[in-house]
Amino acid sequence: MKVLFCNIAWMKYYLGTTEEDKPINAGSYIKENEDGGEIYNFQDYNGYCYGYVMLYGNMALEKHFEGVASNQSSVEDVLVIWVATNENSETRIVGWYKNATVFREEQYGRAFTNHHHDLYYRIKASAKDCYLLPEEQRTFPIERASAVGTGMGMGRSNIWYAESKFAQDILIPKVIDYIENYDGEYAFKST
Secondary structure, eight states: OEEEEEEEOBOSSOSOOOSSOOOBSSOHHHHHHSOOGGGGTTOOBTTEEEEOOOOSSOOOHHHHSTTOOTTOOEEEEEEEEEEEEOTTSOEEEEEEEEEEEEEEEEEEEOOSSOTTSOEEEEEEEEGGGEEEOOGGGOOOBOOBHHHHOTTSSBOSSSEEOOOSHHIIIIIHHHHHHHHHHOOSOOSEEOO
């Protein structure tokens, strides 16, 4: 199974910035502007969710996903795990996209729900395959490599391919089991 972890700002709903829902614990741009590309990651746009994760440059998909050519613009059928850091400085799974398409280059589209916030995204999935947990259900920790060791958690990059033996043999099976057996409420789940 192809898996990608993406670190984004913490929000309640990812439906845009409001007085009650402002992004926290991300880079300086979000801190200064209370805005960022990920603030709409769980907005249904005509049946799709468009996920943004801050990266510099293109993704080297062929280095991390088997069977992907160096000139291939995207890879399909990826399980994207969205993680964010809460007010207690704990990185948690906040949601996921199943069967997602991950793009090598940042994509752009005109947003029709908010003409002031066009779509910049790296990941696209059918809204029916996108799940956001309520804040109180965000209990699954994703450790930081700086605290637990290289290959045992996310590093400084906002993306993690989780290719280490620990990630492949222990963490990813636990994450998949958690996702497949989660039976709680969702803050976002399209019908």
